[in-house]
Amino acid sequence: MRILLTGGAGFIGSHIAEAYLAAGHDVLIVDNLATGRRSNVPAGATLHEVDIHSREVERIFADFRPEIVNHHAAQASVKVSTGDPVHDLEVNGGGTARIGLLAAQNGARKVIYASSGGTVYGEPTELPVPESHTLAPVSPYGLSKLIGEQYLQLWHRTHGLDYTVLRYSNAFGPRQDPHGEAGVVAIFTGLMLNKQQCTIDGDGEQKKDYCYVGDIARANVLALETGSGAALNIGTGQGTTVNQIFAALHEATGNAIPARNGPPRPGDVRNFWLDIRAAKDVLGWSPEVSFDEGIRRTVASYA
Ligand SMILES: NC(=O)c1ccc[n+]([C@@H]2O[C@H](COP(=O)([O-])OP(=O)(O)OC[C@H]3O[C@@H](n4cnc5c(N)ncnc54)[C@H](O)[C@@H]3O)[C@@H](O)[C@H]2O)c1
Known part of the structure; x- marks a missing residue:
């Protein structure tokens, strides 16, 4: 086509x-x-x-x-x-x-x-x-x-x-701009690979898809x-907390610097994940790459 x-x-x-x-x-x-x-x-x-x-x-x-x-x-x-x-x-x-x-x-x-x-x-x-x-x-x-x-x-x-x-x-994965405002995975990956400290907004228990x-x-x-x-x-139909993302990247990058907690982001929605059943019914689509596997591929691509 x-x-x-x-x-x-x-x-x-x-x-x-x-x-x-x-x-x-x-x-x-x-x-x-x-x-x-x-x-x-x-x-x-x-x-x-x-x-x-x-x-x-x-x-x-x-x-x-x-x-x-x-x-x-x-x-x-x-x-x-x-x-x-x-x-x-x-x-x-x-x-x-x-x-x-x-x-x-x-x-x-x-x-x-x-x-x-x-x-x-x-x-x-x-x-x-x-x-x-x-x-x-x-x-x-x-x-x-x-x-x-x-x-x-x-x-x-x-x-x-x-x-x-x-x-x-x-979305997260290889080629996401680590300097952008969106994309906590890319931002944390960039910081950790450069041996810098990450700042978690608020308590890090906010959950997104x-x-x-x-x-x-x-x-x-x-x-x-x-x-x-x-x-x-x-999406994945599930929420993952910022603390879970930090822990997964900690492990995948080998960076041992603890995060610091900053103020919560004003206006941020605390919990958000999508119902993905319609995509399965209509497209025959559901996610296949687990969060941990996605993190491994992302870190490998930046490293
Ligand atoms: N990243 C996410 O988590 C996410 C979530 C929901 C929806 N989206 C949507 O997915 C799409 C891609 O997002 P992304 O994260 O890859 O962002 P991105 O900034 O990497 O990609 C956007 C692309 O559009 C190009 N572009 C911008 N303005 C243009 C213009 N006027 N003319 C021609 N090209 C132009 C940019 O150069 C860039 O290559 C966007 O439509 C975004 O709204 C992204």
Whole structure:
């Protein structure tokens, strides 16, 4: 299949590019390298270093005529979204509106879209959080990702474009930027391998859903053929505490420096994990890489 993948030079997108190439597909990447890296792009994929809002993208769609559009390009930081909500809306909401419309206008069969299970629901009223949970984001980022979902629904109604929305929990694994604000696994791994001390926010007993990036990439492969018109949670269905992450990395890196506890992060949701039964029913997907195995692979890749 001809697949146009936006954000393919980023953390998650580069794993999807690898998985699509391994399955024998033709992969063209659109990425402006805002946070992505040329070195993340696997051999065999073609990178066009352009912005999703540029005129150049129109020509790329017309020339390549993708059968599938996989949209991962985004402003992916909650913190940045709070500082500049309009920029966040333009990249994520406006960007998804544009990419979806170009897909429809150029004859693509389907868009696969990276949404955010950790932010589109807002404060959870039940755990694990099912897809039917109220959609009430508490950050500009959560809202802009949700608006992206709604644009795909709109292009379906008006243009017949098919889509699958994948709502990820917290991804972790090789190539995650250890300098970013998100990604406690990457941050701690970077610090520990550099023999530095980690700071745990609050008491470290806050529990979130951490999914290995290779499992996320596999969901994107399955979504090529299944998941029509669905929005599906992609996570592990379980919570892992920051203290557990610290202990696992302590062991995997051999760093013996104890952590210090800092103040709790203001506004942080304490407990959050996703109900992943629908992804199993609809895509035939469930996570295969255990947390400990994911940690081993992550540390090996950074070392
Ligand atoms: N990392 C997570 O835990 C997580 C969780 C839920 C959803 N997501 C979503 O998954 C996707 C990938 O996230 P990631 O963690 O790999 O982040 P990332 O920053 O590594 O990847 C985003 C990519 O998009 C590119 N990009 C940004 N703005 C662009 C623009 N205007 N034009 C072209 N390219 C642009 C960046 O250069 C980068 O390569 C995003 O859509 C994000 O919202 C991530």
